[in-house]
Amino acid sequence: MRITVRALAALALLAAIAAPARAAEEPVLNLYSARHYQTDEALYENFTKATGIRINRIEAGDEQLVERLKNEGAASPADVLLIVDAARLWQAQQLGLFQPVKSAVLDERIPEKYRDPAGHWFGFSYRARVIVYNKAMADRADAATYDALAGPKNKGKVCSRSGSHPYNLSLIASQIAHLGEAKAEAWAKGVVGNMARMPKGGDTDQIKAVAAGECALALTNSYYYARLMRSTQPADREVVAKTALVFPDQDSFGTHVNISGAGMLKNAPHRENARRFLEYLASNDAQRYFADGNNEWPVVAAVAVANPALDALGKFKVDPLPIAAFGKFTAEAQKVADRTGWR
Numbered sequence: 264m265r266i267t268v269r270a271l272a273a274l275a276l277l278a279a280i281a282a283p284a285r286a287a288e289e290p291v292l293n294l295y296s297a298r299h300y301q302t303d304e305a306l307y308e309n310f311t312k313a314t315g316i317r318i319n320r321i322e323a324g325d326e327q328l329v330e331r332l333k334n335e336g337a338a339s340p341a342d343v344l345l346i347v348d349a350a351r352l353w354q355a356q357q358l359g360l361f362q363p364v365k366s367a368v369l370d371e372r373i374p375e376k377y378r379d380p381a382g383h384w385f386g387f388s389y390r391a392r393v394i395v396y397n398k399a400m401a402d403r404a405d406a407a408t409y410d411a412l413a414g415p416k417n418k419g420k421v422c423s424r425s426g427s428h429p430y431n432l433s434l435i436a437s438q439i440a441h442l443g444e445a446k447a448e449a450w451a452k453g454v455v456g457n458m459a460r461m462p463k464g465g466d467t468d469q470i471k472a473v474a475a476g477e478c479a480l481a482l483t484n485s486y487y488y489a490r491l492m493r494s495t496q497p498a499d500r501e502v503v504a505k506t507a508l509v510f511p512d513q514d515s516f517g518t519h520v521n522i523s524g525a526g527m528l529k530n531a532p533h534r535e536n537a538r539r540f541l542e543y544l545a546s547n548d549a550q551r552y553f554a555d556g557n558n559e560w561p562v563v564a565a566v567a568v569a570n571p572a573l574d575a576l577g578k579f580k581v582d583p584l585p586i587a588a589f590g591k592f593t594a595e596a597q598k599v600a601d602r603t604g605w606r
């Protein structure tokens with residue numbers, strides 16, 4: 264009997280020595296994602312093929328996912344949260360949803376500008392906040408800067424979605440980072456004063472309103488316009504034919520860009536798998552799928568995306584301001600939006 268126990272103990276010891284240093288996680292990753300593009304299937308399948316780690320996905324809107332994580336608390340099964348825009352990543356970070364990830368791969372592949380310095384979140388693709396104008400109603404010069412949207416020449420000509428939307432909050436936040444809060448507020452006030460109508464709808468609605476002549480200029484994220492450029496629908500083709508896109512501030516700060524990003528969740532049950540997934544998203548193949556799926560640019564500079572719309576738009580000067588450097592002004596930006604009536 265004693266020998267058997269000893270033998271069992273010896274076997275257990277041998278097994279412990281033979282096992283990897285860290286207890287192996289079950290090969291599962293639970294992903295909460297605000298993305299939902301067709302090309303994502305291949306993106307996730309390739310990860311499973313390469314690692315044997317199965318991905319369970321919950322796809323919902325950014326706000327719903329954050330709300331769900333708040334409710335689930337420490338019992339959350341989620342490992343990784345994938346959402347868009349610095350304003351939302353900042354909010355999730357403030358809520359304590361993320362835990363920092365240390366990864367030489369991510370630090371090396373993702374430019375500092377596109378990740379949280381402490382590793383709470385990493386950007387994997389970027390998009391630009393651009394100005395689209397009606398070619399019969401405005402000139403390229405009228406849309407050359409964000410400041411022009413607030414200028415006297417564009418009185419009654421500007422369309423925008425709500426200033427409280429994360430895309431505009433981040434733009435306002437970047438203005439605060441560059442100019443200080445007082446000047447940023449004067450700018451926002453000028454934009455609101457130039458509006459052709461009350462803010463309503465999403466970015467694509469603004470582009471369509473510009474094409475329809477309801478306004479001469481509008482702010483939009485670049486991928487909405489690229490999507491219309493790639494559309495075969497006659498109505499979309501007409502919208503593109505009547506309009507043009509400008510990357511603002513090419514002679515000063517550069518165009519404001521934002522990210523699609525992800526971070527490891529604080530209560531992630533599968534931390535090792537989560538780290539591997541984040542590193543996978545920075546790989547060449549994943550970068551291509553990830554960026555192209557939503558007509559965005561990959562953050563890894565060496566990766567080229569063969570996207571006819573992005574090729575047609577060409578290269579532009581990106582505002583070098585780090586995402587984290589304006590993300591921290593999100594709360595101030597909301598106050599500016601409220602005070603200036605950019606509803």
Ligand SMILES: [Fe+2]
Binds near residue numbers: 484
């Ligand atoms: Fe969007």
